[in-house]
Amino acid sequence: MNGATMDNEPILKVDKLKTSFKTERGKVTAVDGVSFDLLKGEILGIVGESGCGKSATAQSILRLYDEKQAIHEGEIWFEGKELLSLRPPEMDKVRGNDISMIFQDPLSSLNPVFTIGNQIAEAILIHKSISKREAYARVLELLRLTGIPAPEKRINEYPHELSGGMRQRVMIAMALACESKIMIADEPTTALDVTIQAQIMSMIVELNQKLDMGVILITHDLGVVAEVCTRVVVMYLGQVVEEADVENLFTRPLHPYTQGLMKSIPQLDCDRSKPLLVIEGTVPSLHQIPEGCRFATRCPFADDLCRSKMPPLEQYAPGQRARCWHAETISKKGEAIRAWT
Amino acid sequence: MTISSESIDLHAVKSALKKEQNKILWRQIMTNGSLFVGFVIIAFLILVALFGPLLMKHDPNTMDVLKRFAAPSADHWFGTDNLGRDVLARVIYGTRISMGIGVAVAIIASMSGLIVGIYSSYYKWLDHLLMRLSDGIMAFPGLLLALALMAALGGQASNVVIAVSIVATPYIARVVRSEALALKEQTFVEATRALGASDSRIIWQHIAPNTLSSLIVQATFIFAEAIIVEAALSFLGAGIPPPAPSWGNILSDGKTYIYKAWWMTFFPGMTITLAIIGLNLFGDGLRDLLDPHVSKAKK
Amino acid sequence: MKTYLLKRLLSAIPVLFIVSTIVFLILQMTPGDPALVILGQEATLEEVEDLRQQLKLDRPIYEQYFNWLFNALRGDLGESYFMNDSVLEAILSHLGPTISLGILAEIIAIALAIPLGILAARRKGTLTDQSVMTFSLLGMSIPNFLLSLFLILVFSVFWRLLPVAGYKPLGAGLWEHLKYLLLPAFALGTAHAALIARMTRSAMLEVLNANYIKTARAKGVKEKWVIYKHALRNAFLPILTVIGQSFLGLMGGTAIVETIFAIPGIGQLIVNGVMRRDYAIVQGAVLYVTFAFVFINLAVDMLYGIVNPQVRLDNKK
Numbered sequence: 034m035n036g037a038t039m040d041n042e043p044i045l046k047v048d049k050l051k052t053s054f055k056t057e058r059g060k061v062t063a064v065d066g067v068s069f070d071l072l073k074g075e076i077l078g079i080v081g082e083s084g085c086g087k088s089a090t091a092q093s094i095l096r097l098y099d100e101k102q103a104i105h106e107g108e109i110w111f112e113g114k115e116l117l118s119l120r121p122p123e124m125d126k127v128r129g130n131d132i133s134m135i136f137q138d139p140l141s142s143l144n145p146v147f148t149i150g151n152q153i154a155e156a157i158l159i160h161k162s163i164s165k166r167e168a169y170a171r172v173l174e175l176l177r178l179t180g181i182p183a184p185e186k187r188i189n190e191y192p193h194e195l196s197g198g199m200r201q202r203v204m205i206a207m208a209l210a211c212e213s214k215i216m217i218a219d220e221p222t223t224a225l226d227v228t229i230q231a232q233i234m235s236m237i238v239e240l241n242q243k244l245d246m247g248v249i250l251i252t253h254d255l256g257v258v259a260e261v262c263t264r265v266v267v268m269y270l271g272q273v274v275e276e277a278d279v280e281n282l283f284t285r286p287l288h289p290y291t292q293g294l295m296k297s298i299p300q301l302d303c304d305r306s307k308p309l310l311v312i313e314g315t316v317p318s319l320h321q322i323p324e325g326c327r328f329a330t331r332c333p334f335a336d337d338l339c340r341s342k343m344p345p346l347e348q349y350a351p352g353q354r355a356r357c358w359h360a361e362t363i364s365k366k367g368e369a370i371r372a373w374t
Numbered sequence: 375m376t377i378s379s380e381s382i383d384l385h386a387v388k389s390a391l392k393k394e395q396n397k398i399l400w401r402q403i404m405t406n407g408s409l410f411v412g413f414v415i416i417a418f419l420i421l422v423a424l425f426g427p428l429l430m431k432h433d434p435n436t437m438d439v440l441k442r443f444a445a446p447s448a449d450h451w452f453g454t455d456n457l458g459r460d461v462l463a464r465v466i467y468g469t470r471i472s473m474g475i476g477v478a479v480a481i482i483a484s485m486s487g488l489i490v491g492i493y494s495s496y497y498k499w500l501d502h503l504l505m506r507l508s509d510g511i512m513a514f515p516g517l518l519l520a521l522a523l524m525a526a527l528g529g530q531a532s533n534v535v536i537a538v539s540i541v542a543t544p545y546i547a548r549v550v551r552s553e554a555l556a557l558k559e560q561t562f563v564e565a566t567r568a569l570g571a572s573d574s575r576i577i578w579q580h581i582a583p584n585t586l587s588s589l590i591v592q593a594t595f596i597f598a599e600a601i602i603v604e605a606a607l608s609f610l611g612a613g614i615p616p617p618a619p620s621w622g623n624i625l626s627d628g629k630t631y632i633y634k635a636w637w638m639t640f641f642p643g644m645t646i647t648l649a650i651i652g653l654n655l656f657g658d659g660l661r662d663l664l665d666p667h668v669s670k671a672k673k
Numbered sequence: 674m675k676t677y678l679l680k681r682l683l684s685a686i687p688v689l690f691i692v693s694t695i696v697f698l699i700l701q702m703t704p705g706d707p708a709l710v711i712l713g714q715e716a717t718l719e720e721v722e723d724l725r726q727q728l729k730l731d732r733p734i735y736e737q738y739f740n741w742l743f744n745a746l747r748g749d750l751g752e753s754y755f756m757n758d759s760v761l762e763a764i765l766s767h768l769g770p771t772i773s774l775g776i777l778a779e780i781i782a783i784a785l786a787i788p789l790g791i792l793a794a795r796r797k798g799t800l801t802d803q804s805v806m807t808f809s810l811l812g813m814s815i816p817n818f819l820l821s822l823f824l825i826l827v828f829s830v831f832w833r834l835l836p837v838a839g840y841k842p843l844g845a846g847l848w849e850h851l852k853y854l855l856l857p858a859f860a861l862g863t864a865h866a867a868l869i870a871r872m873t874r875s876a877m878l879e880v881l882n883a884n885y886i887k888t889a890r891a892k893g894v895k896e897k898w899v900i901y902k903h904a905l906r907n908a909f910l911p912i913l914t915v916i917g918q919s920f921l922g923l924m925g926g927t928a929i930v931e932t933i934f935a936i937p938g939i940g941q942l943i944v945n946g947v948m949r950r951d952y953a954i955v956q957g958a959v960l961y962v963t964f965a966f967v968f969i970n971l972a973v974d975m976l977y978g979i980v981n982p983q984v985r986l987d988n989k990k
Contacts, residue, residue, distance in 0.1 A: 097890050121896070129893035136891075141884040146906045156892045207892065510691030513963055515925025518943055519695075522955070525947050526702040602816040606929055609818060610944065629822060629933070632837070633830055639822050650814040 043070035044247050045094075045132075045215055050107040052086075052093045061319045063089040065271035066107070068346075071215065076241055076248040078262035078279070080255065080294075082316060086271040087251045091217045094249075095128050111215075130160040133208035137220040139200035143192035149203045150188030156210035175206040180236060198229035205236065215247040216240075222257070234261055255298055259283060264352075267291050270316060270327040273346060277353040287355035289332045289363065326357070334359050402663055409659025415652025423470040432460035434467045434619045443635045453637035455627055464619035465642050471620045472601050472649070475535055479600035480593045482539040487546025488589060492577055494547065495554035505551075508544035516541045520603055524612045531614050538603050542596045549592045553585040587664040594657035598650050605646055621646050681974070685967040689960065696959045697738055700952045741956065760957035763942065770840055771927055771938030774861065777854050778923060782862035782869060783916070789866075790873025790912075791900065797878060805870060812867030817926045821860040821933045828856060838935040857934040865916075865923045872915040876908035883907070917973030921966055 052064040064086045071077050079087045092098055094109055096116065109116040116127065128134075136142040144152060153175060154168045161168075169188070176184035179202040192200060201221060208216050218237060222230035238261055241248050250262060258265055258279065265282045267275040267290065275288040286292045293312040314331035317323055326344050329335040338358050346356045357363070403409060432450070438458035446453040452461035490508075494501040511519065523537035557563065558581065566576055601621075607613030608622025609629075616623050621642045628638035724730075730737070758766070793805040815823070829837040835856050841849045880886065881904055889903045890896075928940035935941075939958060946954035 092887075095891055097887055125893045125895055127893070128891055134891040136884060136888060138884060142888045144885040144889070144903055144907070155894070159893050159895075204888070207888075506687055506691060509688050510695055513688050513692055513966060514959065515922075515928060515962075517925065518928055518947075518959075521928075521944065521947050522696060522699045525950070526699045598814075606816065606818055610929065610932065610948075612948065625819070625822060632822070632825060636826055636830060639826055643819050643822060646819055647811075647815050650816070651810070654810065654814050 041072050044073050044111070045071040045249075046108075046110040047090075047094065048108040048110065050090065050093060050109060051105065052089055052098070053104045053106075054098075055102055055104075058320055062322075063271055063319060064093055067268070067271075067273050068107075069266050069273065069276060071247050071249060072264075074241070074245045074247060075263040076238070076250055076261055078258040078265040079249060079251045079268060080253060080258055080265060081268035082253065084270075084316060084319070085268040087268050088219055089271075090268070091134065091219050091249065091251055094217065095132060095134055096124055097134075126160065129156055129208075129213070130211045131213055132215045132217065133211070133213040134217040134219065135201070135204045135208050135221050138224045139197060139204050140192065140224075142204060143200060145192055148189050148191055149195070153203065153207050153210060156207045160211050171210070172206075175209055176203075178209065178240075179203070179206045180232075181206070197225050198232060201225060201229075201233050202236070205233075205240070209240065209244070209246075212244065213246060215249065217249045217251070219251045220253070221250075223252070223254075230257075237261070255294060267294070270322065271319070272327060272356065273354075274328065274356045275354065276346070277350075281350065281353050285350070285353075287349055287353060287360040287363070288328075288357050289334055289359075290328050291355075292363075334363060406659045406663055408655040409663060412652050412654070412656025412659055415648060416656055419469055419473060419649055419652065422466055423473045426466035426469065430460075430463050430466060432463045434459060434463040435617060436460075443631070445635075446637050452641040453635065455624070455635065455638050456631050461624070461638060461641055464624055465621070465645055468619045468621040468624060468642065469645065469649075471531070471614065471618065472604060472646075475531065475538070475604050476597045476600045476649075478535045479538045479542060480597040482535065483542035483546050483596050483600075484589060484593045486539065486543045487592075488550050488582065488585070490543060490547040491550025492554050492582055492585070495551045495558060495581075496573065496577055501551075504547070508547055511541065511544045516599070517603060517606055520607060521610065521612055524607055529612060529615045531618075534604055534607060534613050537607075538600050541603070542599065546589065546592050546596065549588050550585045553588050554581050557581050557584050591657055591661045591664060594653055594660060598653035598657070601646065601649055601653075681971050682967075685964075688967065689963055692963045693742070693956065693960050694738075696956055697741070700950075700955060701734055760953050763954060764939065764958055764961050767937055767939050767942045769842065769938075770936050771924075771931070771940060773843070773850070774854055774858055774927060774931070774936060774938060775924055777851070777858035778862035778865070779916075779920065780862075781858055782866035782923075785862075786866040786869035787873050787912070790870040791877055791905070793870070793874040794877035794881065795900065802874075805874070809867040809870045812863045815863070817860050817864060818929045818933060820863055821857065821930055824856045824860055825933075838933070840934075840936045853934070853936070857930045857936060861923055861926050861930050864926075865919050868919050869912065869915055873908065873912050876911045877904060880904045880908045913973070913976060917970070917976075920969065920973075924962075924966070924969075 047070070048068050050064055050067045051062060053060050053062040067086070067090055069077070079090065081087050093103075093105055094116065096105070105117050107117070111127070111131065114123075114127075116124065119127070143149065147155075150169065150172050153172045154165070157163070157168045157171055158165070163171075172188060173184045176187060181187055181199055181202050187195070187199075192203075195203065204221075216237075221237070222233050225233065234257060237248060237250070240246060250257070252258060262279050264276070264278050266273055267282075267288065269290050275282070275286065275291045277287070282291065283295060286295050290312075293310065296310045297312065299309060312331055317327070317330060323330055323340075325341045326332070326335070326339040329339045332339065336359075342358075344356050344358045346354050347360070348354045349360050436459060438454065440458065441450075441454050442456060442458045444450055444454040444458075450460050450462065452465060455461055455464070490504055494504045520537045520541050523540060524533060527533040527537060563576060563580065566580055571579075604613055604620065605622035605625065608620045609626045610622075611626065613622055614620040616627075624642040625639060628635070628642065632639055732740075789805050789809075793802045796802050825837055828835045836853055838853075840853050843850045877900075881900075886899060886903060889899050894903065927938060928944050930936075931938045931941040932944050939962065943955060943958045943962075945951070946958065
């Protein structure tokens with residue numbers, strides 16, 4: 034269903050990425066040794082609760098943080114370049130051009146004092162030396178591509194004159210302006226109505242297929258993940274806890290956290306007399322990260338090993354990795370399902 | 375803390391709470407840099423105003439014709455002026471005059487501003503009248519208005535206080551009025567009225583006290599403005615008549631002889647600057663302390 | 674938009690009325706008889722009486738007031754008692770220097786304040802930021818006439834770079850004209866600059882946290898443009914408000930600064946008029962100045978509408 038193609042080479046390689054921030058209460062590490070690859074033409078989902086570091090990971094890829102406050106370690110490889118070591122002018126050339134990004138709230142993400150035509154044209158003119166007329170012609174093309182009706186009129190309108198769904202389309206148009214190889218979508222539909230959500234997501238899928246553009250989709254909505262993604266990375270408290278193809282993730286989740294997530298999605302055909310599953314406990318604060326496995330405080334299978342030593346991310350099945358000492362045993366014995374019920 | 379059959383000692387709880395509140399307040403005051411520095415400066419100046427004259431060697435009015443235009447030296451720290459008078463002594467006496475006028479204006483403008491502001495907020499018709507009047511007064515540069523008033527009233531210290539107070543009152547009235555308007559909408563006012571309290575009781579016992587924090591902050595800034603306006607008026611010759619050593623008068627003499635005696639301008643100038651900085655810092659600090667929600671960009 | 678403008682202009686009328694009444698009353702309270710002052714101590718009682726009748730000073734107050742008001746509405750502000758001009762001519766001829774001074778002061782203030790404010794915002798929390806804030810506190814604290822004196826001390830007395838006082842009109846050459854206005858403009862503009870710098874800093878800080886700045890960076894916009902194009906345009910609104918509101922205060926300061934630097938502008942005209950009891954001048958000039966203030970307020974509001982498309986469009990609807 035998704036556009037994963039024959040050549041399975043990664044176009045983006047994130048290797049042990051670590052992002053820490055200097056705060057008044059000390060150093061906080063929001064992204065702690067995250068590694069994953071984005072293969073050509075695939076839609077990779079990154080899921081997790083708020084605060085798990087998924088947004089921080091995305092922003093670190095494009096180095097959007099003020100590097101006086103944020104420290105990056107690790108490597109990010111794109112087209113033979115290591116992004117974290119590029120000088121600012123070189124990184125500017127990558128942003129919006131090779132790799133683009135769209136954000137959660139399109140109203141606050143668009144500059145209120147410039148027309149949308151101006152803002153989309155800017156995305157083009159920064160990177161390509163073409164005339165203004167040509168740029169605006171391309172803007173019209175992009176508006177049509179993203180399904181915005183009456184583009185000639187819209188081009189001179191301001192963000193607050195458009196509806197939420199159209200604003201997000203404008204953001205996508207800006208992201209496509211330079212035919213990026215990768216688009217990072219940070220919770221693109223969270224702030225939109227349900228019907229619009231579906232439209233935007235189907236547009237993203239279409240663009241992925243038509244333009245062979247890699248997509249990193251960051252979301253907390255597992256329903257969207259199931260429909261749209263090729264592969265999924267699950268994050269918890271700054272780390273990757275599971276990585277799998279979407280089918281395997283939903284049918285045979287290895288990590289207890291993922292299992293808990295799957296079980297807590299209400300199903301149409303489930304027994305309505307039973308209460309919905311809740312994962313007990315709360316996410317520990319980033320300032321007080323527990324020893325050992327970070328999920329141990331809420332995991333029904335946690336034992337002393339889990340609480341004292343951090344499990345590494347291991348491959349337990351083809352194309353599927355998990356960060357759990359007991360991943361194999363749990364999945365084999367099918368105890369997972371029972372424990373969570 | 376479970377509620378048991380033993381009665382809870384209410385007094386103990388109350389005093390513990392009070393102690394805790396005081397501790398927090400004390401910490402807020404101590405960490406408030408502006409408040410502290412401003413306070414130190416103002417306290418210093420007040421001490422100078424009160425006790426300076428006792429400690430001085432020279433008299434501000436004694437003229438020593440032989441020692442005219444003497445540069446600053448060990449005997450005359452701030453030098454002497456065109457009539458041989460000791461500038462330091464004059465500046466110290468000037469502190470007394472200017473701080474005195476500043477305080478007087480701050481107090482009078484506060485009282486009149488409070489009355490105008492509160493009653494405006496309470497009675498609609500009065501509001502229209504008084505606010506139009508205030509707009510009129512504020513529409514014009516304060517110094518010019520004070521100047522015109524001084525011309526009408528005559529050059530005396532008391533008139534300076536009156537003139538500047540008139541100019542300053544609308545500013546305080548506005549602040550009080552907006553606070554009072556906000557307070558009026560709160561339920562405790564309705565509740566008090568439901569109990570049968572009269573208008574003036576509500577106004578004076580309930581609304582007015584709550585406007586005091588904003589009032590005091592504004593009054594501090596008015597104090598600073600009053601010093602400036604008095605100095606400007608005296609500088610122009612329309613304020614306190616010479617030979618009284620008001621800072622403005624010293625500056626006025628200084629301007630005439632600016633090529634000959636820079637110290638006649640420099641020292642009184644620095645003193646005024648010090649006073650204003652002190653008051654501004656104190657006012658800023660006070661505002662942060664009393665109402666941390668007010669945006670820092672407003673003055 | 675038009676009804677809005679009209680409403681604003683209309684609401685200015687009562688203010689003008691009140692201001693002129695206040696000034697009139699104050700002047701009437703002022704001791705000193707203009708006729709006596711004009712003719713000097715040697716004049717006989719008869720001569721004084723004649724002049725008083727001529728100047729209509731013997732009529733009851735309300736009649737004098739309405740006479741003046743009526744004439745003023747027709748554009749005739751009367752004659753100055755001391756100068757050989759009609760009040761209107763006197764005002765117009767003194768307008769030039771004040772406008773030059775005001776504009777120069779405003780330019781200096783903005784040219785200093787906005788870059789400093791932006792610098793402080795970008796380097797928030799560092800020594801640079803604290804220095805800018807400290808200087809701005811100093812700038813706001815020193816009264817303009819004091820600053821004038823200090824500037825004279827430094828630039829005219831110690832370093833003989835600029836003239837102490839005086840004025841040359843534009844006709845005498847641009848540099849000559851500016852030479853005499855530089856110190857006073859600086860003295861006037863500094864407090865204004867301090868306030869603008871603070872506002873610029875806080876507005877920029879707020880704007881730089883906005884999501885659309887993140888978007889601009891994600892598009893690959895160079896940092897310089899992020900600040901000056903994307904951020905500043907949005908921060909400009911509150912900055913403009915502060916500029917507009919305190920511009921009036923700046924113009925108010927011209928009175929004493931013009932007096933110190935002997936610049937023949939409106940401020941000096943009013944000060945001298947008050948000191949000399951030249952009623953006609955004072956009244957005419959006050960009316961004029963108040964009207965100018967109202968007008969400037971309105972212009973600032975309109976500028977606001979242009980800079981912020983949301984305001985503009987709401988007015989259309």
